[in-house]
């Protein structure tokens with residue numbers, strides 16, 4: 001039999017997948033390390049198990065204890081899984097900018113979640129760092145892993161992710177790119193690989209509103225660099241002990257918007273349904289690769305988590321538009337199309353008993369290609385000149401026959417407020433036109449030509 005003793009034993013050994021489309025025009029190979037293959041769907045499972053293993057070894061966590069952590073969600077998920085395996089309780093503090101899905105997921109696996117305000121100083125007693133610390137001091141037999149300063153975080157990546165990548169790339173890796181939050185991921189992997197291959201170039205993805213890039217470049221911790229941003233999981237207003245600046249060669253800042261757009265492209269163009277900070281890492285990777293990557297180079301980009309946690313945010317078009325991340329395209333509606341029509345508003349129709357020959361003459365005189373068919377009271381069918389032509393070539397005799405014999409199903413009715421983008425999805429080679437009833441109950445026809453004109457004007 002082939003099985004694992006616990007879900008915890010499935011952590012790690014995540015796949016490397018080549019990027020095939022987003023890197024168009026870029027030399028070299030870009031490989032993504034897909035961390036959502038971990039059972040908690042993120043890279044943080046690795047550090048969760050290592051932090052708890054080390055705490056148990058050091059006697060910091062005893063049976064029946066409580067794990068308390070300030071987490072953006074992913075570390076919480078990893079810790080919750082380890083806690084289930086080992087019989088601990090979990091309390092997590094989270095900033096209120098985090099997605100609701102992340103909070104729900106933690107509660108689903110039995111954790112207690114305390115939501116704290118985002119826009120307060122880390123030292124403020126309301127911050128999620130401070131609340132976690134306070135709970136830790138108040139609750140007996142509790143352990144506060146503190147992923148920011150606990151070097152088991154770094155060690156997890158030094159011992160697992162780094163060696164995995166080294167082996168998976170057969171030592172051919174030349175560049176490493178990862179988002180930087182606690183810094184454990186990038187520092188642990190980079191340290192391990194640089195020990196095997198000092199020429200490795202490591203690039204960190206930072207957010208606007210975070211201190212890392214400036215600190216790396218100037219050694220200055222600049223409070224002015226700190227302001228609110230939306231990307232979840234990366235960027236900091238503190239310098240966590242897990243960031244080893246000596247193994248990070250450069251930082252690139254990525255906007256919330258660019259990260260969101262690249263994340264959506266990863267899903268749609270690469271089939272990688274990943275989280276927001278994955279777009280930050282990939283955006284930094286593509287920017288760096290465009291300038292620097294050579295034909296034989298192999299760049300590995302860490303994609304830390306899964307897209308489900310962001311369905312209500314970056315994968316939601318309304319949310320994206322509200323933030324100006326997606327262009328608000330205001331399309332004309334069916335009402336606008338009708339209103340702009342000059343000349344007679346009369347709908348041209350043919351009677352179902354009309355001869356096919358006469359129907360063709362009506363179409364030709366009016367300069368139209370399709371027409372609704374009437375039975376005196378209702379629209380009962382439709383006629384399309386291309387199809388009539390086809391039938392007449394096959395059998396010229398049919399021109400004396402009534403339209404009813406060859407008419408097709410009536411055109412579909414649509415609402416007045418349907419916009420061009422919606423209307424265009426309803427018109428195709430089998431549905432050549434649409435019908436719409438205006439405020440006065442007059443029926444109008446909308447054809448592909450109308451939609452083209454609406455888009456061109």
Ligand SMILES: Cc1ncc(COP(=O)(O)O)c(C=O)c1O
Nearest residue numbers: 180181182183184185233277304
């Ligand atoms: C979604 C996400 N991406 C990236 C990171 C950054 O990884 P690290 O904390 O190892 O720097 C985190 C960490 O919180 C995260 O939750």
